[in-house]
Amino acid sequence: MTISVDRLSDPAVRAFVTALNANGRAAFRSALAPGATMSDDGSERDLAEWTEREVFSSGGHMEIESEADGGLELVALYRNDTWGEMRTNWRFTVTDGAVARFETGQA
Template identity: 40%
Template sequence: MKTRAEELTNPAVQAVVAAMRDGNREAFFAAFAPSAELTDDGHPQPLEQWADREIFQAHGHLDVEREDNNGLELVGPFHSDQWDMKTMWRFRVINGRVQRLDVSAL
């Protein structure tokens, strides 16, 4: 069963998922700290280039099936023009902004 972005527990995580769903690049990056880090399957990636390529140019979105760890871990299929796979998204949120995001295929 899919979880709507507005039902997610953590406000920063909620903002990221809603921005992906809405294709709102500005809102997406506003949820992240300026020095935020990202890994994709364990490989460090520049956040802005990765998000543009994997989410905004490819119409990517996450269908959240469940959230764990007080809303800081999301599991569900990620769909885009390029991908259709089950994923885990782990967030580190400090002072209301995402400091680190680790995305991995399951």
């Protein structure tokens, strides 16, 4: 069973996932706080390079399985044209209504 994106608890996370799933670069950037950072499987990554490779140029998409911590932690089936589908964890830090950091990795 999945959770509809429009039912995600945290508005900033909801905007992030909505933009990611729509392949909307401008909306995605708008969901991020200035200077936002990220890590993938415990390694710091350049956010712009990672999202271009793993999301926008490869058709990234999240199906949300569950959320916790007020919507700041997600378990999702993530798929893209490069890696196929995998179960992933996502942890968000939200500052002033925007995603300041996200950490993702295989679940």
